[in-house]
Amino acid sequence: MSGDYTEIQPKRAELDALAGHPGVRHMKFADASSRRLGRSFGVKLWPTLIFLKDGRETGRLVRPADPDAIRAALAQIDAGG
Numbered sequence: 001m002s003g004d005y006t007e008i009q010p011k012r013a014e015l016d017a018l019a020g021h022p023g024v025r026h027m028k029f030a031d032a033s034s035r036r037l038g039r040s041f042g043v044k045l046w047p048t049l050i051f052l053k054d055g056r057e058t059g060r061l062v063r064p065a066d067p068d069a070i071r072a073a074l075a076q077i078d079a080g081g
Contacts, residue, residue, distance in 0.1 A: 014049065017070035021078045053077040 018026055031038035031046070041050055041057075051059040051073045059073040 011047075013065050013067045013070055014047075017067045017074055020071060021074045024074055024078050049073070051077050 018024065029035075029037050031043065038046075038048075041048075043050075045062050047063060049061045049064055049070065050057060051061075053076070058076050061069055061073060064070050
């Protein structure tokens with residue numbers, strides 16, 4: 001498997017899973033040494049998906065490739081799901 005394919009797989013799985021949850025707001029953040037958001041959430045590997053509902057973490061997936069795992073986490077925070 002080429003490096004390009006393995007790098008795009010988590011992004012593709014994420015987009016596929018989000019399609020079924022239009023009520024969930026999706027935000028992406030870049031992290032760097034001058035930005036501490038990732039560290040404040042204890043993120044050590046990228047990509048990491050953190051699922052929040054009412055300001056509380058309900059789930060976390062590190063380097064997800066399985067759309068079903070993403071869908072399950074989204075269902076927990078989706079008001080309609």
